[in-house]
Amino acid sequence: MEKRVFTVLDYPEVGKKTGRYTGSSPAQVAHKVFNKLCKKYNFYDNEGGTKYLVFYLEDVSSKKVYPFIGTPVVLHKPIEVNYGNNTLKINHRNIVTKYTKDMVEVFSNQPEKSM
Numbered sequence: 036m037e038k039r040v041f042t043v044l045d046y047p048e049v050g051k052k053t054g055r056y057t058g059s060s061p062a063q064v065a066h067k068v069f070n071k072l073c074k075k076y077n078f079y080d081n082e083g084g085t086k087y088l089v090f091y092l093e094d095v096s097s098k099k100v101y102p103f104i105g106t107p108v109v110l111h112k113p114i115e116v117n118y119g120n121n122t123l124k125i126n127h128r129n130i131v132t133k134y135t136k137d138m139v140e141v142f143s144n145q146p147e148k149s150m
Contacts, residue, residue: 036059037059038057038058038059039057039058039059039060039061039064039094039095039096040055040056040057040094040095040096041055041056041057041058041061041064041068041092041093041094041095041101042054042055042056042092042093042095043056043068043090043091043092043093044090044091044092044093044100045090045091046090052093054068055095056068056092061092061094061101061103062103062131062133064092065090065092065101065103065105065131066129066131068090068092068103069088069090069103069105069129069131070129072088072090072105073105073107073129078107079107079109079126079127086106086107087104087105087106087142088104088105088106089102089103089104089134089142090102090103090104090105091103101133102133102134102135103131103132103133103134104131104132104133104134104138104142105129105130105131105132106129106130107127107128107129107130108127108128108129108130109126109127110125110126110127110128113125113126
């Protein structure tokens with residue numbers, strides 16, 4: 036499958052495009068972007084379940100905009116993964132999905148873009 040190039044819209048300020056992310060689908064790139072934003076802003080504590088991030092990806096070649104919403108979920112029991120000689124503990128999972136028109140009413144404090 037052919038790699039596509041995407042950029043993040045309205046980040047870090049409205050009207051600005053940031054980054055060049057490659058992937059085979061918008062969903063794959065959305066996970067990459069959300070993971071990067073979580074690390075940059077230390078966006079891991081979601082104890083009340085109210086933290087979420089709405090962001091928009093634009094396909095560089097077609098100029099089509101893809102809206103996504105993501106939230107970190109803290110795991111009740113950490114997952115241990117052996118990586119080489121080290122054991123890593125995973126304490127959270129990031130959930131990223133398409134941001135649909137139906138979700139706009141639920142998350143009403145975010146502006147709606149053409150979807």
